[in-house]
Amino acid sequence: MTSFPKQLLVPLADGGPAFVSLPKAEQDGIGCFNDLPVSLMILAEDALHHGELELAAAIAAKDRSRTIHFRPSRILMQDSSGIPVLADLAALRDAAPDPRSVEPRIPVDLVVDHSVEVDHSGIPEALVRNLDREFERNRERYRFLRWARHAFQALRVVPPGRGICHQINLEVLARVVQVVDGIAYPDTMLGTDSHSTMVNALGVLGWGVGGIEALSAMLGRSVALRIPRIVGVRLLNRLPPGCTATDLALALTAFLRQLGVVGKIVEFYGPGLNSLRLSDRATVANMAPEYGATMGFFPVDNEVLAYLRLTGRRADHVALVDAYTQAQGFRQNETSRRFDETVEFDLDTVDPCVAGPSRPTQTMPLSAVPSSVPRGSGKVDAAAPIRDGDIVIAAITSCTNTSNTDAMLRAGLLARAARQLGLKPPPWVKTSLSPGSHATGDYLRDLGLLEDLAAVGFGLVGYGCMTCMGNSGPLSPEIEAAIRRDGLSVAAILSGNRNFEGRIHPLCQASYLASPPMVVAYAIAGDMRRDLSREALGKDRVGRPIMLADLWPSDEAVAAAAARLSPAIYTASANAAFDGPIAWTALDAPATPLYPWEPQSLSIRRPPFVDGPVAAPLVTQDISDARILALLGDDVTTDHISPVSRILPQYEAGQWLIERGEAPDKLQSYSARRVNHDVMARGTFANPRLRNRLARGKEGGFTRLSPDGDLVTIHAAAETLRTSDIPMVVIAGRNYGAGSARDWAAKGTRILGISAVIAESFERIHRANLVALGVLPLQFPDGFSLDSLALDGFETIDLRGLRHLRPSGQVSALFYRNKALICELALICRTETDEEVADLRGGGVLPTVLRDLVCGS
Structure with a gap:
């Protein structure tokens, strides 16, 4: 039995000690802590820090039936996904009895990195001109951000022109070990971007979630998840001369995606680890969403310490990280780790590739x-x-x-x-x-x-x-x-x-x-x-x-x-991280606890997710005669569901903006319009490369309401069905929702009025996002698919058993063609915890949070 150290004193620069302490393992029944993968050890310690000893014991026992209630120490956001989160917080403030009760309870950093475009290139003035154009386009969004920075005490904003959130997180924000009230514990985080896993290269436990899930964590709700399976990837040898970390990351992406690691944690270890620089590991960890893993985790070792020194972290902090991670057993120790699955990957087999x-x-x-x-x-x-x-x-x-x-x-x-x-x-x-x-x-x-x-x-x-x-x-x-x-x-x-x-x-x-x-x-x-x-x-x-x-x-x-x-380069960059250009500091923002929404705004509009029929539960009772809005194939990404690209004038979202006075050359991207739900609803399933089988070969956001009907946009079809109180579902193949963490792929699905998505399999983040918005994710049982059922897309579907939803339970689906029953299947309900079922029944996280605020007032 290996016990936690009772106490470790590490001197800080100011002469005071940092107390690194945990309860005694044996008397709490936690077991052999050093037998766990490092990633689960950190989850266990985080549970202990919050007093949840039984959960740590479940982790140690690898009891997959138990739920971890994870509370991150901080949240990281980028502007494209983060501004909608802040808008949702502002809408909650409007509806809460006490507006100031809606306040993040943990630190939140937002980095403005998703708004600048390559309007100019190939000229010396490109940098300045692109930044000027960015402010011209996004002045209202940035004014809202300036309001939020002062309205929410726990929020910090890295202004435009400083860099990308994950790289700034790696070089500046991440602590690896943090000290709060004299107690040191691991730096853990959730990010509203799937590539938040980049910080795993430092041994920081963190992954990407949707904005609604992040908002929930900000307000003090724990993130509930089943104890994940851990895949140990033992790295051998070293990369051949001339090979890059990109070649390695792309090779691992293909290898691990084929292996099947969706919803699992991948933890790298082995003799080959010593040959990889920290920035090489960061490239591999960044790609975790592409190989499907929740995280691509690397343990702390001397390379992590060397990187902290290179990037200008203080010597006393590096010493704390060194002492703490050794004392708690968080270092790489190949002989003592036991994974659920183990595979080997030979670095020497990697070739230059694209x-x-x-x-x-x-x-x-x-x-x-x-x-x-x-x-x-x-x-x-x-x-x-x-x-x-x-x-x-x-x-x-x-x-x-x-x-x-x-x-x-x-x-x-x-x-x-x-x-x-x-x-x-x-x-x-x-x-x-x-x-x-x-x-x-x-x-x-x-x-x-x-x-x-x-x-x-x-x-x-x-x-x-x-x-x-x-x-x-x-x-x-x-x-x-x-x-x-x-x-x-x-x-x-x-x-x-x-x-x-x-x-x-x-x-x-x-x-x-x-x-x-x-x-x-x-x-x-x-x-x-x-x-x-x-x-x-x-x-x-x-x-x-x-x-x-x-x-x-x-x-x-x-x-x-x-x-x-030189570390001085990184230190200078870190010292200026929160300094904005003149255009940023000159923005005049409201200084009120409530944001003064402008109803006619085409950029920042009050979100509807805590109001009226949109907030009403969709799945509290059985569903009859649901229509199929879209019949999709495999690998439908969140880009297909909610594109991030430029809004074109000929598209429905572009037409809506033009009709309200926006110039055709100033429509911007869907990313920049994410706090305009009318634009985003019209952009849902509007990717020009979407292939909906109901559209019969026509690419883009189109569908038909009957076999001989005209092509209409998916948004228009959804409006027709919704106003007639006809329920809707989407049916798809494997890996539905692959790609980024954008919660607008789920928000758009909800706004269209879609009650359920039926797919052969789901990517982790999008599945959770659907639940968080009150949309039911259902999975075909093994051996069944839209192809095996020979669906043409014009069937109707009954969903029964919704009153008795439970995690990983079953929902009966009856498929009818021309009112004749053609098949009945027991679909798998892809809710994984009791908390998810409760959120689904409540119409999603935001209405549930609002009810909690009202009841607690």
């Missing part, structure tokens, strides 16, 4: 890239500036890789070699560089590599997500005209984490993920049609063919550049 053209799991060697490019219409116009397979967007972007020092230094060194040979991308390639923090831009500048990158087209355009989340900006008019006119299949290549159809740019049918140096190389080549492992990517000034190997920097050159990095 992933595409539409999924992060589509990993392939460079030799396979040409055959992966989708074909266009086949038209050839001699006057056209581009053709099928040309790259029109090449972006070094995203915290996934711009946080990786080796990858960014390798990209800069490759750009330097290309510059010396006179190589540049062809004119049809829109190139950009958008790091995730000022520290990255500063060290590239100090080493002279920022100038080299700019010389080959990758000039600095902003500090934010930008191209990775679809804010790639417009292409040149002649390029867009040629794509539309000739039906071309053109490509984007980026150092991001997602490449779903229509996400990066509406006109890019193919998008590829790659390391930052590989992005530079492909941009110089100008197309995805060639095999860069054996074909030249360009010619130098004298016409000599240049191969990728001629430009690729050696590991020794990258290491030499990395050795010149």
Whole structure:
């Protein structure tokens, strides 16, 4: 039996001690703590810190029937998902008897990173002009944020232009161990973005949730979850020379997605771990949503301590992390850990690769890239500036890789070699560089590599997500005209984490993920049609063919550049993290506890989720004669359900805005309109690449209400059915709701009036989001699917047994065609805890929270 230390005194800089203490393990019946995976150990300690000894005991016993009530120590948000959360809080304040009772009870950090777009690139003034344009577009949203910053005492805001939330979290905000009231305990967090798992590289327990779940945690409700299965991934050997962390992350994404880790925690360990820098681990951890895991966890070791020192954390804090994690057994200890499943992964088998053209799991060697490019219409116009397979967007972007020092230094060194040979991308390639923090831009500048990158087209355009989340900006008019006119299949290549159809740019049918140096190389080549492992990517000034190997920097050159990095760079960036530009500080915001909503606003409108019929429960009684609003296939992402891309004038959401006076060129993105529920409702299921079988081959947000009926938008069809009190369901295949944590995929589903989603399987976050909005997630039993049932989409469905919902229980579904019963199935109710069932019965989290506030007043 291994017991917790009773007490450990660690001196702090001010001379006072930090008391690191836990109750004695043996007398509380918790068992052999060091036999647990590190991630479960931290969950157990967090439960102990909150006095929930029986839950810690259940974790130690791996009792899967028990529920963990997890309370994070902090919340991390980005503006795209975070502003709607704050708007929901503001709406709760309106409805609560005491407005000030609606106040986050734990620290909340919001980083404004999802609003800046690549409007300008290829010019020295791009950075300044894009930031100016950002404020022009988002002034009302930022005014609301300024109000929230003063209205909610626990909220801090990192202003626009500072970087990306996950990279700032890694470099600045994360503590690993924190001290509150003299007690040290683990830094744990929830983030309103699925890639919040990036912080797992530091040994911080944290994962992505929907905004409603985060709001619930802010207000003091624990996050209830079943004790997860832990998959131990034992890493062997080391990466081959020249391979990048991006290659490793993409290879692991394909490997783990095939293994099946949805809803599980992946914990990396083994001898290969010692060869991975912290930023390499961060790249792998960031991709956890892409391989489907709740977390991609790495234990604390000496590399974590070295990273804390590199990024300018105080020496006494690093000493506390060192002593605390050793005393509590949180260090890597391969011999004592016991996982639910164990697999091995040999780092030496990783090759240079890219992933595409539409999924992060589509990993392939460079030799396979040409055959992966989708074909266009086949038209050839001699006057056209581009053709099928040309790259029109090449972006070094995203915290996934711009946080990786080796990858960014390798990209800069490759750009330097290309510059010396006179190589540049062809004119049809829109190139950009958008790091995730000022520290990255500063060290590239100090080493002279920022100038080299700019010389080959990758000039600095902003500090934010930008191209990775679809804010790639417009292409040149002649390029867009040629794509539309000739039906071309053109490509984007980026150092991001997602490449779903229509996400990066509406006109890019193919998008590829790659390391930052590989992005530079492909941009110089100008197309995805060639095999860069054996074909030249360009010619130098004298016409000599240049191969990728001629430009690729050696590991020794990258290491030499990395050795010149200084903690002072990170310290300066951290010290300025909460300093905004003049446009930010000049914003005049209301100083009232209640936000003064403007009913005519097209950007910030009072959310309806605690009001009227939208807040009423949808599943408190059995459902009869439900219609199928959409019949979808496998891998429907949250991008398909609630797109993040630009709102186009011809779309229903665009038309709604234009009818109310918005100029067609100022419609912005769905991301920027998330506090306008009328826009977002019209954007639900409006992705131009959505394939609804009821639309019979027509891509986009369309459906039919009868076999011989006209095509109508899904929103219009939902309005017709809802006003006639006809219930609706959506039916889909495997992995429904894959992708980001955006709760608007569930909010939009709720606003349309959809009572249930029936699918073969669900991604974790979207399943939880549906429950949080009062929409029932139901799963086909093994061996059954929409295809095995041969559904045509015009059946009606009865759902019975809803009065007796229980976690993982059954709901009887009766399928009728022309009023004749064709099948009866026992569907699995994908509610996992009693708390979820209660929220579902209450119409969702927000109405339930409001009732608690009213009853507690």
